[in-house]
Amino acid sequence: xxxxxxxxxxxxxxxxxxxxxxxxxxxxxxxxxxxxxxxxxxxxxxxxxxxxxxxxxxxxxxxxxxxxxxxxxxxxxxxxxxxxxxxxxxxxxxxxxxxxxxxxxxxxxxxxxxxxxxxxxxxxxxxxxxxxxxxxxxxxxxxxxxxxxxxxxxxxxxxxxxxxxxxxxxxxxxxxxxxxxxxxxxxxxxxxxxxxxxxxxxxxxxxxxxxxxxxxxxxxxxxxxxxxxxxxxxxxxxxxxxxxxxxxxxxxxxxxxxxxxxxxxxxx
Numbered sequence: 001x002x003x004x005x006x007x008x009x010x011x012x013x014x015x016x017x018x019x020x021x022x023x024x025x026x027x028x029x030x031x032x033x034x035x036x037x038x039x040x041x042x043x044x045x046x047x048x049x050x051x052x053x054x055x056x057x058x059x060x061x062x063x064x065x066x067x068x069x070x071x072x073x074x075x076x077x078x079x080x081x082x083x084x085x086x087x088x089x090x091x092x093x094x095x096x097x098x099x100x101x102x103x104x105x106x107x108x109x110x111x112x113x114x115x116x117x118x119x120x121x122x123x124x125x126x127x128x129x130x131x132x133x134x135x136x137x138x139x140x141x142x143x144x145x146x147x148x149x150x151x152x153x154x155x156x157x158x159x160x161x162x163x164x165x166x167x168x169x170x171x172x173x174x175x176x177x178x179x180x181x182x183x184x185x186x187x188x189x190x191x192x193x194x195x196x197x198x199x200x201x202x203x204x205x206x207x208x209x210x211x212x213x214x215x216x217x218x219x220x221x222x223x224x225x226x227x228x229x230x231x232x233x234x235x236x237x238x239x240x241x242x243x244x245x246x247x248x249x250x251x252x253x254x255x256x257x258x259x260x261x262x263x264x265x266x267x268x
Contacts, residue, residue: 001078003028004047006036008054008064008204009264010225012256013085013117017144018053019255021083024148025049032264033068034204039267041071049079051151055225056086056093062223064204069097075106081151082112082159087119094159111157113147115140120226120251123186123242127230127251137254184218187228192236199228199237202261227261 003025009015015030022028029047033054036043050072054065061084074080080101084094094112102108118136119125128136150157184207195214207221208228216228216237229237230250239245252261 001025001027001048003049003051004031004045005029005051005053006031006033006068007052007264008033008062008225009256009261010055010057010062010204010223010227011120011230011251012253012261013120014053014055014083015256015260015264016253017083017085017115017117017140018051020141020144021051021053021148021151025152032266034064034264035267036068036071037064039068039071042073043071044073045077048077049081049151050074050077051081051083053083053085056084057224060093061097062225063221064223065097069100070104072101072105074101077107079151079154080105080107080109080111082109083115083147084113085115085117087117087121087125098159111150111155112159113150113157114159115143115147118251118253120230122226122229122245122248122250123239127249129249129251133251133254182220182222183224184220184222186239186241187216187218187222188238188240189215190236190238192234193232194234194236196233198231198233198258202227202231202258204265206265231258231261 005018005022005028007014007018007030018030022030082097094114098109098112117140118128118133120127193215197210199216200208200210204225205221205223207219208216211217230252235250
């Protein structure tokens with residue numbers, strides 16, 4: 001069955017998952033959602049099976065996903081699946097997105113999955129390193145095998161019930177929507193900045209501009225993907241919120257490169 005997977009990724013987890021699924025399904029095309037921001041709708045994929053793979057951010061999903069997902073008309077698609085990556089709990093967001101697809105895209109997803117992967121948001125949880133990353137990714141791979149088997153067989157799978165996740169999403173929804181794009185308020189850069197410009201290049205929203213000293217400035221159109229934070233080669237970018245980021249490490253998926261992240265901004 002011809003398949004297309006639309007993905008968004010900040011530090012590589014969702015792209016790595018999308019690649020793994022595509023490799024197993026065969027005859028599958030990968031298309032970045034970030035490249036569809038300016039595309040007019042409706043988008044009607046000419047594929048029998050359509051998947052979406054993207055992360056949970058702050059118990060919900062990123063602005064890029066919310067901008068692009070409602071453009072899709074999936075009413076003629078044979079099978080639709082969602083895979084949402086997360087560093088912790090997030091089933092509330094999975095249920096939320098399932099309802100958006102049902103209401104805005106012409107049909108309900110056939111299958112919706114939560115996929116736990118290493119977290120990249122250092123202010124909330126210290127990113128794992130070394131053997132801890134390997135163990136967590138091994139668990140992810142085992143879960144991916146289950147997801148791939150379900151997709152291959154065309155099973156219908158619900159997002160599951162997670163009262164805590166649903167409650168947290170409902171409690172934070174108002175504040176997140178009110179402060180849309182302003183997740184960069186907490187970012188700052190220190191003296192370790194070399195002016196390399198990587199932060200500007202990886203930002204999927206083109207939200208970062210280098211000032212006259214070649215230091216990043218954020219312009220309040222942030223999607224909270226944390227790519228700038230985690231790909232800074234000198235860890236000069238910090239977040240002054242919750243537990244902070246100084247000395248708490250950084251993370252990006254070991255099989256996803258800097259160029260992979262930059263390339264997803266290419267218009268489709």
